Amino acid sequence: MTLTPTRTLLDEAAEAGRGLGAFNVLHLETAEALVAAAERTGRPVILQLSENCVGYHGALEPIALATLSIADASSARVAVHLDHAEDAQLALRAIDLGFGSVMYDGAKLEFAENVATTRRVVAHAASAGVLVEAELGEIGGKDGAHAPGVRTDPDEAARFVAETGVGALAVAVGSSHAMVERVAAIDLDLIARLRSAVPVPLVLHGSSGVGDELIVEGIRAGLVKINVSTHLNVQFTGAIRAYLDAHPTTVDSRKVLAAGRDALGVEAARLLDLFGSAGRDRTV
Template sequence: MTLAPTQRLLDEAVAARRGIGAFNVLHLETAEALVAAAEQTGLPVVLQLSENCVRFHGGLEPIARATLAVADASSAEVAVHLDHAEDAELALRAIDLGFGSVMYDGAKLPFEQNVATTRRVVAHAAASDVLVEAELGEIGGKDGAHAPGVRTDPDEAARFVDATGVGALAVAVGSSHAMTERVAAIDLDLISRLRDAVPVPLVLHGSSGVSDDLIVAGIRSGLVKVNVSTHLNAQFTAAIRDYLEANPTAVDSRKYLAAGRDAIAREAARLLELFGSAGKDPNG
């Protein structure tokens, strides 16, 4: 199956009032695991490459082309997205490589500068029908740059979306990046007000720190795209630790990487089904 446009996947999720999982790729094994989860569940998935991932691999093209190839070969509905690009030029390159969507993250910039640079990315993306996600209102835990307690203002969000033409908006509602415990409290009332204020799908970053029940409640309040990275990374690492403890003489890295890959596939499948279940009547 060919790559799925992120815009269509989000539109379908909005229509069904369910969430869609957007999971970060760190290396080829992650991409393979996430696609396996989508195939197993029959649900769509968004594969995300972050600016940090690109830096780790020494450049965009090698890991991007590998991820696009894995997605393109899948029988599932798979979109590929650039996550948290603070470098606008990186976002432009991802658009040209065939990504279905990109996130330009100008949240550290003053409002007007964020608007101007985001509009530039949106203009480039429009020629290729690529969706642009942006961020307004800082999300905690991002390299210490985002102050805890910051929240996205609905009125400012409405002005930002109108001024930039973005197709999705990442909002600060109480989650925090890189959390290893699922204890974050997201503001459901604020999510509902943001949903009513802006005409584009809302994105939750830092979802690894949010419990299952609260994520489902957040989707029912208006969240659409739910980003998960740290939680899945923990599954991968724990499975590798277990394998090496059980097989102390192992030297073939494929054996323990396969254990990690399988662990991600299992948990990603569970999360896809959890996010998809939000569209069902809890009393039905």
């Protein structure tokens, strides 16, 4: 099956009141596991490459082309997305390379500068039919997203979307990146107010720190795209540690990485089913 546009998957999920899993690719094994999870569950998935991931691999093209190829060859409905690009030029390159969507992250900029740069990315993306996600508010470390004044304001969010033309908005509602414990408390009332104010799908970053039940409630309140990275990395590395403990003399890295890939795929499949069955008119 060919690549599915991110906009198509987001629109369908939003219309049905379901959540859509967007999971980060770190290397080939991650991409293979995520696609296998989508095929196993029959759920769509978004594969995400972050600016940090591009930096790790040294360039965009090698990991991007490999991920696009894996997605394109899958029997599942798969979109490919650039995550958290603070470099606008990187976002433009991803658009030209064939990504279904890009996130330009200008959240650290002043409002007017964030709007101006985001509009430039949106204009370039429009000619290619590519969706642009942006961020308003701060989704930072464990303290940042819980500090006063950093959560997304509904009125400012509505103005930002109107002035930029973005197709999705990442909002700061209490989650934090890189959490290995699922103890974050997201603000369901704020999510509902943002959903009423903003005409595009809402995105939750830092979802690894949010428990299953609260994510489901967040989807019912109006979240659509649910980003997960750290939680899946915990599954991957945990399985590798267990394999090495059980096979201390192994020297074949394929066997080690396969253990991580398999464990990540199992948890990714569970999350895809959880998010996809969490519609407002469904029970989980």
